[in-house]
Structures are given as C-alpha cells and as structure tokens.
Amino acid sequence: xxxxxxxxxxxxxxxxxxxxxxxxxxxxxxxxxxxxxxxxxxxxxxxxxxxxxxxxxxxxxxxxxxxxxxxxxxxxxxxxxxxxxxxxxxxxxxxxxxxxxxxxxxxxxxxxxxxxx
Amino acid sequence: xxxxxxxxxxxxxxxxxxxxxxxxxxxxxxxxxxxxxxxxxxxxxxxxxxxxxxxxxxxxxxxxxxxxxxxxxxxxxxxxxxxxxxxxxxxxxxxxxxxxxxxxxxxxxxxxxxxx
Numbered sequence: 766x767x768x769x770x771x772x773x774x775x776x777x778x779x780x781x782x783x784x785x786x787x788x789x790x791x792x793x794x795x796x797x798x799x800x801x802x803x804x805x806x807x808x809x810x811x812x813x814x815x816x817x818x819x820x821x822x823x824x825x826x827x828x829x830x831x832x833x834x835x836x837x838x839x840x841x842x843x844x845x846x847x848x849x850x851x852x853x854x855x856x857x858x859x860x861x862x863x864x865x866x867x868x869x870x871x872x873x874x875x876x877x878x879x880x881x882x
Numbered sequence: 883x884x885x886x887x888x889x890x891x892x893x894x895x896x897x898x899x900x901x902x903x904x905x906x907x908x909x910x911x912x913x914x915x916x917x918x919x920x921x922x923x924x925x926x927x928x929x930x931x932x933x934x935x936x937x938x939x940x941x942x943x944x945x946x947x948x949x950x951x952x953x954x955x956x957x958x959x960x961x962x963x964x965x966x967x968x969x970x971x972x973x974x975x976x977x978x979x980x981x982x983x984x985x986x987x988x989x990x991x992x993x994x995x996x997x998x
Contacts, residue, residue, distance in 0.1 A: 798985055808927075808973065808988040815984065824985075854925055858986075866934050869915045869977055871986055873927035 767791075769874035771857050777880045778847055786842045786877045790859030797840050798860075798871065799832055803853040811855075814840065815862065847881045854878050884909045886976050888989035895964045896997050902949075903959045903992045905974030912936075913979040916950065916957045917986070921971040930972070933957065935979070961994075969996045 770789040778784050790797050799811040810824040814834045825831070829848075834840040844851055854876040861868045885908045895901035907916070918930040933941045933950050940948050945962045961968055974989040 796984065802925075807990045808986075810985045810987075813985045821985065856925075856927065858927070866915060866932055869979065870917070870929060870932055871977070872929065873919075875924065875926045878925070 769857055769859050769872055771855075771874040771877050773877055774875065775878045775880075777882060780849060780881055781846055783843065783845045784847055784879060786844075786855050786857075786879070788840045788842070788857030788859075788874060790838065790840070790857070791872060793861060794859035794872075795837065795862045796860045796871075797834060798858040799840070799842050800856040800858065801826075801853045802856060802876075808856065811842070844879075847879075849881050852879055852881045884911075884914075884976050884978065884987045886974055886987050886989040888972075888974055888992050890992045891990070892993045892995070894995045894997060895961070897964055897966060899964055900960060900962045901964055901994065903961075903972050903974075903994065905957045905959070905989055907955050907957065907974075907976050907987075909955070909976065909978075911978055911980060915977045915979060916948075917975040917977070918946070918948070918957075918959045919973045919975060920968075921973060921991075922969075927973070931959065964996050966996050966998060969994055 795816045797814045800808045812832045813821040829845045832842045856876045858871045858873040860871045914935045916933045919927045931943045949958045971991045973991045975986040
C-alpha cells in the first residue's frame with residue numbers, strides 16, 4: 766500500500782479480554798516496528814521485525830504481549846488479559862532495508878487507540 | 883544505550899516568527915541517523931526532516947532546517963515563518979546505522995503552540 770495501514774483505528778475492550786491489533790506495512794518494506802504511546806507520553810519501543818531474522822522483543826513489557834509477522838508482511842500485536850494500564854495508542858511503522866538515509870527512514874501508521882475499561 | 887533528550891516540554895511562537903526546538907543525544911557510535919517527527923492531534927507521526935551523521939551539511943526542508951553539531955551531540959530544529967498548522971508535538975529521534983539496535987530511540991517530545 767501507499768502508507769502503513771493499521772486497524773482498528775479505535776478499540777474499547779473490557780479488562781481481562783484479549784485484543785489483536787493489525788499492521789500492514791508499506792509494500793516492499795522488510796522492517797516493521799511496534800511502539801506504544803500512553804496519554805501525554807513519549808514513544809515506547811515494543812518489538813522490531815527484520816526480514817526472516819529473529820525479532821527484537823526487548824521492549825515488550827510483559828508476557829501478555831506478543832506479536833507475529835506472517836509472510837514477512839502483515840503483523841499482529843496481541844495483548845492478552847488486558848489491563849487498564851494497557852490503554853494507549855499503539856503505533857506501527859516500517860522501513861526498507863537499504864543503505865543510506867532512505868533505507869533508514871521509518872514511516873508510521875495512524876495508530877490504534879486502545880481503551881481498556 | 884543511546885538516549886535522546888528534549889529539554890523543552892512546551893514552546894510557543896507567534897505566527898510568522900521563527901522558533902528553535904532543542905535536542906541532544908548520547909551515543910558512542912560514529913555513524914547514525916537523526917530525525918524530527920511531528921505528531922498533530924491526529925496522532926500520526928509525520929517525518930519532518932532527517933540528517934545523516936557523516937554529513938556535515940545541515941538538512942533543510944522548506945521552512946524547516948536543523949543545526950547539527952556532531953561533537954556537541956546536538957540536533958536542533960528551526961521552524962521559520964511559523965504557521966498555525968505547525969502546532970503539534972515534535973519528537974527528536976535517533977537511529978543506529980550499525981547492526982545493533984535498529985529501532986528508533988525517541989526523546990520525550992516538545993509541544994509547540996503557534997499563536998495567531
């Protein structure tokens with residue numbers, strides 16, 4: 766696609782439920798990132814996928830969070846047994862894997878706003 | 883680990899005036915990339931300008947320019963002829979060019995208000 770696409774745009778869920786957030790990166794981009802932004806806060810890195818390499822999961826806050834990337838394209842971030850502190854905007858981004866600044870520029874989607882009630 | 887610091891939580895500028903947003907970073911690497919992103923209320927992170935560390939020339943994109951001081955590890959953003967549409971959160975970000983951590987490291991952001 767022309768840009769990074771995320772769905773749903775907004776999600777309200779009850780505490781304890783599981784949620785799935787989807788990200789479709791820019792066509793041809795091999796790198797995909799998930800970030801979390803709580804209200805009024807900066808961006809917190811969650812996970813990074815690059816091609817067929819093992820993902821960098823160092824930012825996942827707990828084992829309730831997981832992500833997968835199927836076929837090297839679409840990614841799903843899953844939050845199990847949601848808690849109120851999980852309420853945030855979840856931003857997905859992608860980049861190509863070429864040298865130079867074009868290959869190192871990361872483009873973001875519009876985010877998925879998650880509210881846990 | 884790299885860190886990015888934005889020491890100005892909020893800034894205000896009059897329409898048509900110039901404003902400079904500060905950013906400093908800490909790294910032991912010599913090759914990296916620096917970015918400024920804008921986040922309006924719509925939440926989407928929009929790339930404003932980018933800089934390669936090994937290029938001494940400061941990047942410029944229309945009304946936006948940077949002052950990149952590699953030795954001082956400083957990367958400030960100058961917005962000239964400010965417009966109402968420039969009002970947003972601005973984030974400075976660092977990315978390693980090496981094979982290590984490849985995700986962006988962000989500063990805490992600066993909220994820019996533009997007064998008519």
